[in-house]
Amino acid sequence: MSEVDSFFKSAFSVDNVIFGFDGGDLKVLLIQRGAPPFKGMWALPGDLVYPNENLETAAERVLEQLTGLKGVYLEQVRAFGAVNRHPLGRVITIAFYSLVKTKDFVPTPASFAQRASWHNIHHLDKLAFDHNEILHDCLIQLKYRVRMAPIGFELLPPKFTLTELQQLYESILETELDKRNFRKKILSMNLLEELDETQEGVAHRPAKLYQFDQERYRQFVEQGYSFDL
């Protein structure tokens, strides 16, 4: 991440809250800062926006440099622009969150250099800058969005069990869901394709695998329905 010159007047950056899910709690990918300000502290990955770069493009670049991933789900949350949020000058930042499948994450040279690692979203220390606040707002946005659009699947492998899907929702929404009611509701939208495969390598009855069907969702929306969980 390039750093802000100490004599700049104003600049803008993007910061990216990269969410991941590994079956337990919801995770966020943080980097450990190697230079002042906030040297050694954990921070959201981000960078200044290049002169000929859209905001989304900058956020995608930050994500790709760190994770090697392209084409992942990305959404802007809002701008953070408190006058003193950056100790070296006036920098406003545009916050994005993205949803990645943790198994796709391949550490890049940038992620080694920046000591990137996954952190449990509920056990976070004080982060650099106003990143705790940014993270908090992105999480609120995610909680809201995950119930109104079929974006949770972005955090799961292409084939998943209904229990995995339920646990994902439970960890994002921080609530417990009833198994039978959850299945009834998610299956009633008819957006999941039931596969002829089952879980393997588990010491109990293996669960059926499902995958999200993008085409069915397109028709679902076209017919005036909206995802709601």
Next chain:
Amino acid sequence: MSEVDSFFKSAFSVDNVIFGFDGGDLKVLLIQRGAPPFKGMWALPGDLVYPNENLETAAERVLEQLTGLKGVYLEQVRAFGAVNRHPLGRVITIAFYSLVKTKDFVPTPASFAQRASWHNIHHLDKLAFDHNEILHDCLIQLKYRVRMAPIGFELLPPKFTLTELQQLYESILETELDKRNFRKKILSMNLLEELDETQEGVAHRPAKLYQFDQERYRQFVEQGYSFDL
């Protein structure tokens, strides 16, 4: 509104979608640009953010300079930062919307100078910059928020009839609502105080006046309920 120097490298501004309601359709307050670029076209009121000014403060300043109003409801929507959105250079803008009571609006010198006027939100020409897109996104945001938080009242005078409130929701949501069901639902939350006053000067049975009770809403939230319409 100060203009961007042609030799700047990058800057950021705020733009404010000021909504108003006069009983008919939802309105938005626009200014007619007096200088290039887009001279003569209608645009959202906005300005560059001052070096020592928070984003919200800048949006409040723009609003106050134009309308004389302070302390109105204001909410950030998101940043707009397409590379070529401003013809004179790289300017990203942070979009806000605010909700004002049209009867409180007192034209200021700035609003005369900028030929500010209310426009029907559904009959808009092409606006300057990317302001149609900004307006569109702010309207979508308003539609969401007005059903999840008691912010519609910000567009009405302190004392209003249930029919006025219903018409407000109908014009924001662009849908018709059933009178009995609407009243049942809004009254069931018990957030409105029924006053001992009635409408005056109407050629039919006068309606009871109500006012939104902020204190009741505080307790409502405290008890874990959430506004939902």
Next chain:
DNA sequence: TAGGGTTATTGTATTTTGTACACCAAATAA
């Protein structure tokens, strides 16, 4: 190979919420 351990899968009854719908009341104007 039988039994124990673990998770998967399924339906129904009840409560709550949403929706559809029509008549009388109270004021002004002619």
Next chain:
DNA sequence: TTATTTGGTGTACAAAATACAATAACCCTA
């Protein structure tokens, strides 16, 4: 006084949310 206009109200039905428990299918171990 009568016509016109909007205000105000309740009930029956449909849909959705919720609460809840027994059997099935697999692996492991004795």
